[in-house]
Amino acid sequence: MSQEQKKEIKPKKKQIKKKKKQNKSPRLHVDGIFMGYRRGLTTQKTGTSLIKIVGVTTRKETEWYLGKKVAFVYNASRHHNGSNVRTIWGKITSAHGNSGIVRAKFKRNLPAIAMGKKVRVMMYPSNI
Amino acid sequence: MSLQQDPKISQGTVLILLIGKFKGKRVVFLKKLSSGLLLVTGPYNVNGVPLTRIKRKYVIATKTKVDLGELVVPEEINDKFFTPQKPINNWEKTEEKFFTKKQDLKKVGLNETQTKLQNQIDKPIYEAIKKVQYLKEYLTARFKLQKGQLPHKMKF
Numbered sequence: 001m002s003q004e005q006k007k008e009i010k011p012k013k014k015q016i017k018k019k020k021k022q023n024k025s026p027r028l029h030v031d032g033i034f035m036g037y038r039r040g041l042t043t044q045k046t047g048t049s050l051i052k053i054v055g056v057t058t059r060k061e062t063e064w065y066l067g068k069k070v071a072f073v074y075n076a077s078r079h080h081n082g083s084n085v086r087t088i089w090g091k092i093t094s095a096h097g098n099s100g101i102v103r104a105k106f107k108r109n110l111p112a113i114a115m116g117k118k119v120r121v122m123m124y125p126s127n128i
Numbered sequence: 129m130s131l132q133q134d135p136k137i138s139q140g141t142v143l144i145l146l147i148g149k150f151k152g153k154r155v156v157f158l159k160k161l162s163s164g165l166l167l168v169t170g171p172y173n174v175n176g177v178p179l180t181r182i183k184r185k186y187v188i189a190t191k192t193k194v195d196l197g198e199l200v201v202p203e204e205i206n207d208k209f210f211t212p213q214k215p216i217n218n219w220e221k222t223e224e225k226f227f228t229k230k231q232d233l234k235k236v237g238l239n240e241t242q243t244k245l246q247n248q249i250d251k252p253i254y255e256a257i258k259k260v261q262y263l264k265e266y267l268t269a270r271f272k273l274q275k276g277q278l279p280h281k282m283k284f
Contacts, residue, residue, distance in 0.1 A: 026152035026272030030279060055278040064280035124146045125185035128136075128284050 029120040046109045056100040069122040070104050136189040140196040144188040144271045150177045152270035163207045171250035174267045190284045
């Protein structure tokens with residue numbers, strides 16, 4: 001088949017222009033990653049989670065974030081009250097080590113499947 | 129409830145709301161109510177935020193301040209002003225309410241006194257805002273964290 005014949009057979013793709021959402025809700029949180037649970041080499045304490053906040057690399061920088069609320073946001077298949085988005089709330093309790101990692105306690109412990117997933121560190125309760 | 133003076137927040141200070149329907153909006157602080165909540169207004173014609181009250185911990189105080197002079201907030205605007213009006217006949221327990229869906233519930237709009245007070249407060253504030261260059265645009269714009277911006281390194 002010649003190239004011209006091949007072009008004729010392929011159907012043309014419709015260019016669907018996506019409308020930009022106006023007045024999108026502003027981002028008022030910092031992204032973090034759930035690294036894992038507090039642990040020694042062989043045992044882990046699932047009550048406390050370790051969170052790596054983007055841009056925080058030293059223990060001194062974590063001071064600002066202590067006490068702030070954290071949310072793990074995820075989707076479920078069942079809709080409840082019009083939405084299938086669910087959250088697990090928690091708060092940052094203390095620093096962990098010297099490199100900016102932070103400990104957080106959640107109302108319900110984070111599921112292991114959340115490891116490596118994003119977590120939202122809110123800017124409240126604020127004392128600025 | 130302690131009514132200690134917060135050194136960062138005084139009448140006219142621009143606050144950033146962190147929670148609720150108006151999150152990200154920059155509003156003008158009016159006074160601290162007896163319940164400890166902060167009374168703020170957009171003003172309404174600038175950014176659509178009416179007279180509302182919020183907790184101190186859900187707010188970021190900025191250095192920017194609107195010069196309001198000695199603005200006296202009417203005594204009528206207190207905690208009672210914000211509590212919802214109770215229905216006359218206990219509607220919550222009637223059959224009608226049982227069969228009404230959440231989406232179909234009628235929203236009670238502002239009554240005359242509320243709109244009158246809103247305009248009364250907003251007028252002098254809007255006059256003060258117009259005097260400063262770019263302040264109106266500043267209050268219209270919403271605060272948001274952009275890529276690379278880290279709140280622990282920012283100065284508000």
